[in-house]
Every structure is written in C-alpha cells, then in structure tokens.
Amino acid sequence: MNYWLMKSEPTEFSIDDLENVDCEPWDGVRNYQVRNMLRDAMQIGDLAFFYHSNCKEKGIVGIMEIVTTGYPDSCAWDPKDKHYDPRSTEEKPLWYRVDVKFVKKFPQLISLNTLKAHPDLTELPLVKRGNRLSIMPISTPQWQTILTLC
C-alpha cells in the first residue's frame, strides 16, 4: 500500500469532475519517470492526494483511490488524441495509465503555501524547487502530516 500525490489542472479535470464519475482513467502522462510509477509501482488500494495545479487556488483538494494497476494508455494510439504518440503501439505500449476513483473532497483546500510553510514537509517533492513530476510518492509520515492540515 503506497501513498501518492497526483496533479491535475482543474480546467482540464478537477476533483468535482472526479466526484461525478464512477472511476476515471488517469491518462495522458508522457514522462518516463511518471510512466514507471504508473506501470510498476502503483497498486490497487493505494491512496492519492488530488492536487490542483496551474490555477488560482493551488493545493490539495481531496483524496482518491487507485483501482487498477498500470495498463497501456490507449490514447497514445489515437491520432486524433492530444496525447497521441506514434512510437507507442498495442504490441509495444510506451505509455501507461491507472484508473482512479473519488474518495473524498476536503472541506477546504490545503494550499500550496500551507504545504510549503510546514516544517515537516520540506522533503515533499512538491515543494522542492524545480520539481515537475505530475505524480509523486508520499511517505506515510508525510501523508499523516498532510491529513492533519485539512
């Protein structure tokens, strides 16, 4: 059982969008480090913070659950898709995704500033300079610390 933080731009896909569907394929990841986490590390039952990025109210807005292990991201095979990548084929998939499901939305968001200011979260990849991963692992102590902030 692992903990994660997964970023999404709320104009693309928000926690409210997630609340309104049964489950959602987390597709479009085109970064190898993140691909490896999706393909190799994520397990059914893992929990992830949902983070709203690149918007006015940046921060963690809730929790979701990983409901599949990694499987090929078929978006990469669709020439009409924004994330089309001709290097990926059904025989040799290059990109992977998992399905996620809504667990809860926090009564108020835990802002990026709050996370940055917390003395126990200085090692959180999210608040480290230059970090650009859209999915990152969260340690159990970090997970528990963040839960006290909501």
Add this chain to the structure above:
DNA sequence: GCCAACGTTGGC
C-alpha cells in the same frame, strides 16, 4: 556519449 536547441511544466 556530449551538448545545444527546443519543448513543457507550473509558480508567480
């Protein structure tokens, strides 16, 4: 295998 050019992310 080096590295310059280019693209993307995402906070500000």
Add this chain to the structure above:
DNA sequence: GCCAACGTTGGC
C-alpha cells in the same frame, strides 16, 4: 505572460 528548471531530441 514571463521565465526558471529540467526533460527530450538529434546532430555530431
């Protein structure tokens, strides 16, 4: 809209 950081690409 700017730009720092850093990943990726491709010529050599």
